Amino acid sequence: MRASADGAAEWRDVLDEFECADAVVLLTAHRSKGLEYHTVFFLGIHERQWWAYKNDPREGTSTFFVGLSRAAHRLIFTTDQTDRTGPIADLFTMLAEAGVPEINHR
Template sequence: MSTTMERVRGASDDDSAQQRVGEDLANLTTQLRAWLHTHPPATTASADTVEQLLGLIDQTALRRYVKSAAHGEDFDVVIGAFKARLEAAADGAAKWAHVLDEFECADAVVLLTAHRSKGLEYHTVFFLGIHERQWWAYKKDPIEGTSTFFVGLSRAAHRLIFTTDRADRTSGIADLFTMLAEAGVPEIDHG
């Protein structure tokens, strides 16, 4: 959370600004915990909770951050989605801890395109179906296609698993299979 607040405030390379962010985060956490303690999820509208949180932070800086970090995303749409997700997570919950666990979806599987995953990292990444029909643009621009391929595979911190069929080994994306073979990526045939 502090890293995100440092980015929101543009304090990533300034030690004194980082210290202020730490102090502000501690203050925000204290205030939010006190408010949540007196407003249980069963009787508090999710929209009210989000508004309370937004009242504790610099919305101008947050708007600027959302605009720069999520190109094309509208702040009000992001907040609306946040409210809807919080409402779904709070449905039937008695404690905020349960709401936050549900909201975070720590055990969920995240499905992303290679482009959308840029800058993220996961323990295990699956490439579902390396097929020519899914990598149709590769033939038009192999350099960009290879770059996109590496953006996707570099999201894996510990394990990377590919699924495919043998037919595409000689198709327009054969170079991708050659790179994997040259890198020593083991194959398991479940055919």
């Protein structure tokens, strides 16, 4: 608490610093179960990241939905566009069928 108070002008600033109010939290989909965040990023939807999906697609789909259901307001996915026809093609199909828009940044 003392370190949080250094340089703070108000108690509100001390508490925000202590609670890490502006922190970015990085979690796995399993670790995030039961939590909710304003914005959730899925970093890297590709076969290397979802390597276990091909062994158990049902469990992989459940894990995918656990992760995406943590978003209260906004959900952003990133991908390198190389694995659209491989073992995780079902995930991309589900996103397309749900009307998730794609934005290509090159």
